[in-house]
Amino acid sequence: MSGEEIRIDRKWYALYTKPRQEFKAEEQLKAMDITTYLPLITKVKQWSDRKKKVIEPLFKSYIFINVNDSERYISVQAKAVVKVINFKGIPATIPNWQIENLQKMLFTNPDAYVTDLIKIGTCVKIIEGPFAGVEGVVAKHSNDERVLGINIETLQRSVIVHLPASSVVVEIESKTQKE
Helix, strand or coil, rough: HHHHHHHCCCCCEEEEECCCCHHHHHHHHHHHCCCCCCCCEEEEEEEECCEEEEEEEECCEEEEEEEEEEHHHHHHCCEEEEEECCECCEEEEHHHHHHHHHHHHHHHCCEEEEECCCCCEEEEECCCCCCCCCCEEEECCCEEEEEEEEEEHCCEEEEEEEHHHEEEEEEEEEEHHHH
């Protein structure tokens, strides 16, 4: 099988890890030559005597892998991995564009946090700034900014970024906005 054929049958999947084992899962999967993506954010933690910047996984207990079917079977053998995320008994794939949007947003180190999946709102596209070209869903409005949610539907989570209203254009209105 040629390299191009191998690339075509690779898909993104989410793995559920043991609690606080995301970094170990990444290490174990890389040792198996599995392509991984562990989205990270930097948070400032407050202790009674000090503050410290800590790097944490964006999604607690999740790591993404880009694999073919045989590599997916191998990946669950990692000790820190619990299972592949499934829907109706079938491993759930994550579209490439969702992973690319997430990578683009986190590359510029935004002030991001995770919330439950945003199901209502307007589909938008960012037209300027470091997130230009990223598409998402508006979660709420305020006078001077909009909050944009990039849905990762497989995990039932959204990444939230604060943006000026002028940097967002409406692409498609959702059913709830039309009614």
